[in-house]
Amino acid sequence: MKAWLLNDFGLDNLMLGETATPVPKAGELLVKVGAVSLNFRDKAIVDGIYEPHRVPKPLIPVSDAAGTVVASAALQ
Numbered sequence: 153m154k155a156w157l158l159n160d161f162g163l164d165n166l167m168l169g170e171t172a173t174p175v176p177k178a179g180e181l182l183v184k185v186g187a188v189s190l191n192f193r194d195k196a197i198v199d200g201i202y203e204p205h206r207v208p209k210p211l212i213p214v215s216d217a218a219g220t221v222v223a224s225a226a227l228q
Contacts, residue, residue, distance in 0.1 A: 161200030
């Protein structure tokens with residue numbers, strides 16, 4: 153799937169690329185995203201200053217998205 157991927161902190165490191173399409177685990181949904189918004193939280197994640205999101209990279213920095221559910225997995 154295409155996604156904006158962040159391999160290291162900083163706006164210059166945000167690149168459009170390909171990544172594996174995730175498979176939903178129990179209680180999760182897979183959403184085909186149709187629209188996103190960019191907000192201060194997303195920019196802080198990209199800049200590496202949003203402490204709760206210092207997660208392993210690459211990551212897809214998006215807080216708000218809208219789309220269509222394309223797959224789901226039942227709760228176990």
